[in-house]
Amino acid sequence: MRTIFEPTKGMLPVDTSYCPGCTHGIAHRLIMECVEEKGRLGDTLGVSPIGCSVVAHEFMNIDMCESAHGRAPAVAAGLRRVHPNHLIFTYQGDGDLASIGAAEIIHAANRGEKFTTFFINNAIYGMTGGQMAPTTLIGQKSTTSVEGRKKEVNGMPLRVSELLATIDGAVFVERVALNSPANIRKARRAVMKALEVQEKGLGFSFVEFLSACPTNWGYQPIDALKWLTENMIPYYPLGNLRCPEEVK
Amino acid sequence: MSERVLMKGNEAFGEAAIRGGCRYYVGYPITPQNELTEFMSREMSKRGGKFVQAESELASINMAYGIAAAGGNVFVSSASPGIALMQEGLSFICSAELPLVALNVSRGGPGIGGIQPGQADYNQVTRGGGNGDYHIPVFAPASIQESIDMLYDAFSLADEWRNPIMILADGMIGQMMEPVTLPEPKIPVSEAEIAIRKPWALSGTKKGNRSVVKSLRMQPNDLEKHVEKLFEKYRQAEKELVKYDTDRIEDAEVVFVSFGTTARIVSEVIDMLTEDGIKAGLIRPISLWPFPEEAFSKLNPKTKVVISAELNMGQMMTDVKAAVCGRFPVRLINRTGGIIPTSLEIYERAKKILGEYR
Ligand SMILES: Cc1ncc(C[n+]2csc(CCOP(=O)(O)OP(=O)(O)O)c2C)c(N)n1
Ligand code: SF4
Ligand SMILES: [Mg+2]
Numbered sequence: 049m050r051t052i053f054e055p056t057k058g059m060l061p062v063d064t065s066y067c068p069g070c071t072h073g074i075a076h077r078l079i080m081e082c083v084e085e086k087g088r089l090g091d092t093l094g095v096s097p098i099g100c101s102v103v104a105h106e107f108m109n110i111d112m113c114e115s116a117h118g119r120a121p122a123v124a125a126g127l128r129r130v131h132p133n134h135l136i137f138t139y140q141g142d143g144d145l146a147s148i149g150a151a152e153i154i155h156a157a158n159r160g161e162k163f164t165t166f167f168i169n170n171a172i173y174g175m176t177g178g179q180m181a182p183t184t185l186i187g188q189k190s191t192t193s194v195e196g197r198k199k200e201v202n203g204m205p206l207r208v209s210e211l212l213a214t215i216d217g218a219v220f221v222e223r224v225a226l227n228s229p230a231n232i233r234k235a236r237r238a239v240m241k242a243l244e245v246q247e248k249g250l251g252f253s254f255v256e257f258l259s260a261c262p263t264n265w266g267y268q269p270i271d272a273l274k275w276l277t278e279n280m281i282p283y284y285p286l287g288n289l290r291c292p293e294e295v296k
Numbered sequence: 297m298s299e300r301v302l303m304k305g306n307e308a309f310g311e312a313a314i315r316g317g318c319r320y321y322v323g324y325p326i327t328p329q330n331e332l333t334e335f336m337s338r339e340m341s342k343r344g345g346k347f348v349q350a351e352s353e354l355a356s357i358n359m360a361y362g363i364a365a366a367g368g369n370v371f372v373s374s375a376s377p378g379i380a381l382m383q384e385g386l387s388f389i390c391s392a393e394l395p396l397v398a399l400n401v402s403r404g405g406p407g408i409g410g411i412q413p414g415q416a417d418y419n420q421v422t423r424g425g426g427n428g429d430y431h432i433p434v435f436a437p438a439s440i441q442e443s444i445d446m447l448y449d450a451f452s453l454a455d456e457w458r459n460p461i462m463i464l465a466d467g468m469i470g471q472m473m474e475p476v477t478l479p480e481p482k483i484p485v486s487e488a489e490i491a492i493r494k495p496w497a498l499s500g501t502k503k504g505n506r507s508v509v510k511s512l513r514m515q516p517n518d519l520e521k522h523v524e525k526l527f528e529k530y531r532q533a534e535k536e537l538v539k540y541d542t543d544r545i546e547d548a549e550v551v552f553v554s555f556g557t558t559a560r561i562v563s564e565v566i567d568m569l570t571e572d573g574i575k576a577g578l579i580r581p582i583s584l585w586p587f588p589e590e591a592f593s594k595l596n597p598k599t600k601v602v603i604s605a606e607l608n609m610g611q612m613m614t615d616v617k618a619a620v621c622g623r624f625p626v627r628l629i630n631r632t633g634g635i636i637p638t639s640l641e642i643y644e645r646a647k648k649i650l651g652e653y654r
Contacts, residue, residue: 090502091500093366105510109501109506111499111501111508113392114510115358119354122354122355122356122362125348128362130362130368131498131499151355155355
């Protein structure tokens with residue numbers, strides 16, 4: 049008999065703790081499938097953030113460490129000093145990366161750190177119960193912006209991929225969405241390329257996943273994906289912002 | 297063969313760390329320890345190590361966490377406000393039980409304070425500004441030679457205890473020059489050896505086990521168990537890591553308690569008082585945590601007063617009073633803000649205080 053599908057060995061055979069309809073699980077699986085496809089499960093190191101995915105190390109079948117809120121890029125830079133040839137990634141939410149950890153991600157990119165950051169943008173602080181993030185959309189209601197985010201008070205939602213794409217050391221930057229099978233396939237290709245950039249030692253690589261947080265958005269899973277499609281994608285356009293010749 | 301050389305404190309710290317097994321150094325500029333960061337930027341790559349200039353002390357302590365999590369022997373240094381920024385990281389590292397050596401070349405505070413030497417970080421380093429139940433062993437050198445010996449041993453000590461080790465050297469020690477003897481460089485530990493000694497370190501599952509370095513424990517029962525386990529270690533450390541010096545306390549009527557630069561000045565004061573026929577002595581805590589309470593049991597009943605001499609508003613007094621336990625009056629002689637008292641000033645203030653008890 050021919051095996052036509054097998055769950056990736058990159059994920060441990062346990063249920064995740066994420067809410068129904070949460071796309072953290074999809075992102076985990078894509079990343080781990082790609083690491084497995086590259087044959088690197090044995091020498092990949094991951095850094096989990098503070099956020100719902102702090103427990104990513106309970107699901108991803110690789111060596112991992114947690115990091116203090118926002119500091120994952122500094123931690124990964126430390127891991128890289130000791131292990132010059134391992135695959136290394138950080139996995140961070142939008143509160144973690146775009147707010148409290150804004151300095152660390154910018155400087156890691158600017159040093160051209162040879163690791164990959166997977167950025168889960170769900171436009172909300174998930175773990176703490178739905179507060180406004182730097183990425184929360186104008187008009188989007190959260191527990192700290194009950195009338196919706198206002199530009200005059202909170203500024204515009206931060207487009208992190210565009211920001212990082214202005215930095216020389218960030219050689220691969222792509223935004224993808226986890227809202228449809230077609231986009232998930234594209235997301236997988238972006239993950240593969242980002243890891244390839246790292247393997248080739250070309251510089252810092254970054255993939256932003258537009259993700260759903262049905263729980264804190266207050267939608268059923270299907271409606272959450274619809275909200276993502278109709279509201280997030282227009283403001284956060286999908287596509288590649290930077291890609292080195294070597295992996296095109 | 298050990299070498300005898302004249303060295304500036306800040307450079308000697310770096311040299312001693314490298315000889316003691318430091319393979320990674322992470323720093324961020326701050327006075328009065330800049331010469332150390334500069335020294336490491338020049339020396340680390342030449343000596344088989346790696347130097348990183350971080351974007352902040354928040355980043356430096358977290359880079360150090362990453363290095364330690366991967367099994368590397370790492371050294372971070374800073375001065376007072378920079379150490380303040382590192383506190384979250386230090387708490388995290390204690391919980392994750394990672395080895396690390398941190399040096400505070402301390403200056404005056406609070407706030408940005410000033411850049412002259414101070415000891416006002418006593419509470420910061422002994423109590424820890426980070427959250428939660430944890431301890432960091434802290435050692436305070438009184439000379440460059442003593443700093444060298446401490447830093448030389450600190451890396452194996454951190455490995456042995458799987459905990460940060462903090463050296464508190466005030467800005468005076470960082471900035472002055474003294475003749476010192478440099479110890480023989482330790483033989484670097486190979487990667488294979490690290491894998492055996494540190495099976496918990498992140499190096500990939502190909503080593504045969506899956507390593508997870510973490511501090512989150514959502515279940516109160518798990519967290520309590522974890523903290524209790526940490527405290528078994530700290531209780532052991534309280535017994536094994538206590539270090540202090542005493543001088544002429546057997547028949548002293550006035551006993552000073554003083555560490556670091558201040559202790560050196562106090563040594564001179566004791567000579568001056570002795571010449572006047574006053575019996576004076578010194579307890580010099582070398583480990584600030586654990587605090588050498590046992591030294592105080594050696595005080596003789598004829599002691600009239602214990603004087604804590606510090607470059608702050610009397611932060612060590614709390615520990616001194618707890619150790620004296622009401623047996624003798626405890627008084628303070630201090631300067632702060634970066635001012636270092638002369639031996640004459642301490643001598644005169646001590647005589648006045650002693651006069652109240654004679
Ligand atoms: C220093 C610090 N500040 C605040 C928190 C509280 N906190 C925990 S998770 C989190 C937000 C996480 O949101 P995000 O990064 O968007 O991840 P998500 O849960 O949405 O995936 C915050 C603020 C913390 N743990 N540490
Ligand atoms: S709160 Fe939101 S981000 Fe967190 S697990 Fe639930 S759906 Fe996912
Ligand atoms: Mg989020």
